[in-house]
Amino acid sequence: MKNKKFQKIFGNSSRPRISVFRSNKGIYAQIINDLSGTTLVSSSSREKEFHKNKKNKTELAYEVGKLLGNRAKKLKIKKLVFDKGKYFYHGRIKSLAEGIRDVGLEF
Numbered sequence: 001m002k003n004k005k006f007q008k009i010f011g012n013s014s015r016p017r018i019s020v021f022r023s024n025k026g027i028y029a030q031i032i033n034d035l036s037g038t039t040l041v042s043s044s045s046r047e048k049e050f051h052k053n054k055k056n057k058t059e060l061a062y063e064v065g066k067l068l069g070n071r072a073k074k075l076k077i078k079k080l081v082f083d084k085g086k087y088f089y090h091g092r093i094k095s096l097a098e099g100i101r102d103v104g105l106e107f
Contacts, residue, residue: 009083010034017081018068018100018107020093027061027092029068031077040075043068061092065099072105080107 011017011034021028030042045060047067053060072080080100087093100107 009081011081015079015081016040016077017083019083020085022087022092027064027096029064029096031072041071058092058095061095062099065096066103069100069103069105078105080105082107
């Protein structure tokens with residue numbers, strides 16, 4: 001079996017990159033400017049406001065996306081590049097993306 005080559009996704013100051021990490025217990029997302037190598041905004045299902053909610057993982061990912069989108073809007077970020085990494089675009093990853101889009105951001 002040959003190794004698959006993945007396309008490199010790169011974000012800049014006009015369109016920063018959303019990087020997503022999913023574990024068995026939580027989901028983490030951050031918006032990164034790759035030119036300067038800095039994280040602009042981050043959000044995670046491990047934050048305090050999500051501990052009170054008794055939701056399933058998919059609903060929690062949607063809420064994390066909405067929180068990340070609201071934080072990005074405060075920094076006047078409107079367009080993004082979505083980097084889902086090695087994960088398929090379904091389930092929690094899709095729910096996170098829908099949460100970000102529902103706030104009004106584009107990617």
